[in-house]
Amino acid sequence: MIEKEFDIPFVAGIALREKQIQQNYRPIIAIHKWFARRPGSLFRSLLLAEFGQGPLRERYFRANILKGIRVADPFMGGGTPLFEANRLGCDVTGYDINPMAYWIVRQEIEYLDLKKYREAASDLLDALENEIGHLYRTVCLHCGSQDAFVKYFLWVKVAECQLCGADIDLFPGYLLAEDQRHPKNVFVCRNCGELTETYSRKNPGLCKACGKDLSRSGPAKRNHCSCRQCGSINRYPDPKAGPPKHRMFALEYYCPKCKSQHQGRFFKRPDNDDLAKYAIAEAMLTQMEQQFIPDDKIPGGDETNRLHRWGYHRYREMFNARQLIGLELSCQMIAHLANERVRNALATNLSDLLRYQNMLCRYDTKALKSLDIFSVHGFPVGLVQCESNLLGIRSQRRSLNVGSGGWSNIIEKYAKAKAYCDAPFEVKYSGKRKVQIVIPAEWIGDQRNGEGIIERRNVQLYCASATSAEFPSASLDAVVTDPPYFGNVQYAELMDFCYVWLRRLVGGTDDAFHSRSTRNADELTGNITMDRDLDHFTEGLSEVFSRMANALKPGAPLAFTYHHNTLEAYHPIAVAILDAGLTCSASLPCPAEMGASIHINGTASSIIDTIFVCRSTGKVPRGWIAERPEEVAELVCNDLDQLRRGNVTPTQGDIRCIAFGHLTRLAIWQLRQSWDRAMPVEEKLFIISSHMEKSGGFAAVAQFLGDDFVSASKVQHATTREERAFYGTSEDYISF
Template identity: 30%
Template sequence: MKNLTVPAVFSALETDFPILEVSQLAEQESWRKEINRPLYHIHKWWATRLGSVFRAITLAALSPRGKGMWDDFYKTHNLTGKVVLDPFMGSGTTLGEGLKLGAKVVGCDINPVSTFLVRQALTPVSEVALRRAFEALEAEIAPEIRRYYQTRDPETGALIPVLYAFWVKVLDTPCGEEVPLFSRYVFAQDAYPKKKPRAQIVCPACWSIFQDRYDAIETICGDCGHNFNPQKGPAAGQNLTTSGGRTYKIKSLLPVSAPPRHRLYALMALRPDGSKIYVAAKEEDHSLFSEAAERLRTEDILLPTFPVRAGHNTDQARGYNYHAWRDFFNDRQLLCLGLLLKAIMRLEDRAIREQLLCLFSSTLEFNNLFCSFKGEGTGAVRHMFSNHILKPERTPLENSIWGTNRSSGTFMSLFESRLLRAKRYLNEPFELRLESDLLGAKAGTSKVVASAPISPRLVESWREIEAVKGSAALILNGNSAALPIPDRSIDAVITDPPYFDFVHYSELSDFFFAWLAPALKGSYPWFEREDSSAEGEVQDKDPQMFSRHLGYVFAESRRVLKDDGVLAFSFHHSRPEGWAAIYCALAQADMTVVAAHPVHAELRAASPKSAAKDPISLDAILVCRKRATVEPISYSLETIQARTSALSKRLEEGGLLLSRADYFVIAASQALIATGYECLSFDEIEQRLLEIMNAISSPEASSLAAAE
């Protein structure tokens, strides 16, 4: 092994990055990301990184050694003349944080949904104008939508608004029995049932609704006298059992070419005094739905026509015969969403129209047949992307599209909680400040404004961004392996690359694309496609193919990066092949890792992370330079273990809980520093990383950690 050589340092990001302070702040931000950084949650995007982390990265990357560290985090900065590029801009986190620091920003994404949502997030629009347009929509179309979401109060007979409708998939057995896919007959309970044990139960005999304890194992229906165990429904795992005791594979009973039928069985409604009630679905409720379905056949409205393509994240839905995106909605949802979209498209002001179109698209996440009920005492709607696959929901929850002031996930509620909150953040971009060293949901925080208002000029070319003297953003759609940017013109490239094997973004974003494309293809050429994917997309199940495409983007980043600039990106993976892909991509681009900083990245309890056996909560911030600008660094295995131990100890003493997978993230990132100048094949670097993974979990590694 070569001796350690300290290279010339151009930026603060290559030195002792404040991993503990940033991680403590990031942990707090991660509890309510959509509130603490609303700008990046105006619309659904996957793996949205934490704004506090990227503020710290960007500040350090654009600051000389000795500056841009924790003492400068809450200061107002004006990095005039600096330009930051994000070639995988996603939800726009890098762009927003760069603008807050006074830099110009360039963002590019191959996905049209990303490009559209970032443009809308960074466009300053008057709240007064937005409210005026919203109120016009409310007067025009809300009454039509709300008419389809009402029911009779069983006590007064008056019509009252429906908040949520409860459905269940039903299948027919060969013996002619219709079987609902309930796993249990308790369909609604409090989010904290031990404190509030009363729950809603549907009777399997007469379909009436009544209350009992959430954990009752025997109950009697007050309407028909049926005695049953509400914890045991017909569906269990991949099987269902009939009332006669026959067991079938659920997939064997699916219709030949269509998704399963659904049965409406209960409603949650809102009384005038603000109290919520559960009622069984009656004939009038079924007739109202049928009326909406009949009207859908005659309405001239924009509806999705695209098929669901086969893919890693879509195959489970296709296995249930969801072959078209319109299949993800029932007829009432299609009608009301179509009416709302039609009304939005009639708005004359393009900027306002596109803001509300972005809101409409955001609403889709909470208004489809893949949503479910989270429970009382929390946001009621579990959105369709709570899993990173499109998992068919056996007991879907139908939201009420426009909603009321007591709704969750509706056009009305998201107007306030997402759109307006994001616009206000542009005017007053605040940071969280921890008031103590405690971590967790109850750690005290305050808000500090440490940036000028975000008000960039959105430009369409590099020539324009050069000409602007103040704040400017160039937001591109296309392959970041071929950027319309001159050589050596970017001060820092800061990004978060996609995963190669877990989340295929375009397969999921097709859900939104199917609605947006018909509305926007006349305005943006990147919506004139068959789906949201494109040639050159960095997404592949094969890690070596993924690495090659990522290498093309890194090589292009190197071309546009100034010689004294850094490429910094966040990454984590639980297996050596993921890190081997990163190593080979950087080698292909003639870049090398010069520093690696572990920081908190994600709320450990977040789904689906909470279901993982050994969840990762850390990202490694990999800081890279052009190989020709630095001297090689080489660490022994013992040095990698020692550095891993020291870094993990620093985080754990600050209150972070680390898993074995987190230790590997730290060790693998340090190994990339040590191997940056070696010419290793994919298999060779994967084998070396496997040895490191085994070493950090060995007794010898534990002894070394104790010694440290």
């Protein structure tokens, strides 16, 4: 059982490593972008802890086949719990209300003939090269080659001065590239626009072209900018002015001819030929037949209102002419493919490619690469945008991709993802050396082709709300899921950006694409624009959990991950579990996010999830039923000790979330016998809130955490604490 066999130090260690470079551990996630994917190693561990035999760390790296086990995920999202269960041979059933989630999981699990896929992808790249390859070439400043490849075109937003009418480049700063991955810092001259490389960022010196002082700070700050012509202060953006204008001001390129003699990256100011090629792209766009470029309006929303404030009102306005040409041509070529699964795979690639082929991507001045539009799980509109080479660049010397955001990058990642499905592996550390261990008896898919035999597995995927899911009573062996975290991510608003393209390309072949948008009033996320509040989230979660509880066999687990920075967001979790007639038998900590993520790094957010394990009947260790804040603190400290043994260094935010998990579990335990699910949802939430307040909440627990909390985010103190014996004889357990 999970409660006894889940090895926190072991799982924490492998999950933490996986989240640092997740695609190296679970290449399957490269099928398509989804948000906040939890580690596959976490769900593999949960399933093996529940259904396997023997210590988890002994069987984790061995083949495990769990035939006859039926697992469901009512919020499949990016599909991690499902494909981990499918890999182990379980029958799997998944639901998601978002058609993009349904489509992504379908592409992850459907069998694909890799040879046919690679052939079609190669033909696509060749055709695109013939049509538009010339638009991504530039002249090398060092050797004069006419065939240097542009990696990134860099654009700055331009505003019109409200007083004199002059164009104002909205540079927040003039530093283009830092000296971490390039020998020098690269600055844009505010006077003449030339690029100058310098050793000092603080005192960059003079422009090599005009001799004027270089500056770090730009004219745009906090929605105000100064006009260099008349000195007036202007405000930006102006929603009434329509989509913002952009000016190309720099290129990063790659020259295969002289790269071996060149140190660092290649940068240049666009020359007349570069500007002329973009003008050619604009002319080509007006002349071509546009079958797939979406003209859909961008609906208002919690995230999309940001786009409206910048004057973006249709999705096509988020792309420049060169991007639209490449995407339209790609769609036309993909649509003519006869092999349905190959066509769907390349259509999925195009949908994922959109993340980098738009005019909201930013350039990382440290890593010197494009940051995709969803890098912060929203639609932040920057002032400097990065246009990636749509085709991608392959290094002839090392057969590797140069740069990011092109077709060759997406195709290579997709091929690796599907190869992983055929031969999944785990990564094990031997000292400091990583060892890739292939698990030959395991595979991911609806079928497996090999040696003249087709082996099939039971996979059922539904694009529907799990609030209407129908399962026979006592038919499931486990429900394992990663539910929405109230208002953390606006999945539908973000995924519409891809959906409007994918729907035009494959929508006629799948009923999931009947709607013009992925937005649904029944989606279980908090959303101000659609009037979805905490009550809506609670009622929906309760309905889903109740249906899952009815479908579970007696004592079978409903296990899910959850974390939020506020205790209030845990109240719906408690209500849903109680409404389902379940008891929370464990709350276990595990790393589930990457601390270096752009949306987490430097914030008080937690990377630690609580795994809630819920059952209709079972036993819990008596020591887990804490009644006083100091006892809860002891449980938290024990969790921290185990996480540290897995090389996790918890922050104060992590500690809060761990405590929130225990407080929620204990509230469920103490309220379960008197709970009335017929109460109005407002009353249920009030009861949970009042109960937690009466117990003192986190503030009461924190008083007994001592240095574990106070010093958490600064210095880790080695502490000696006698570990609680959680498991022993039957007298140490309480039945429920």
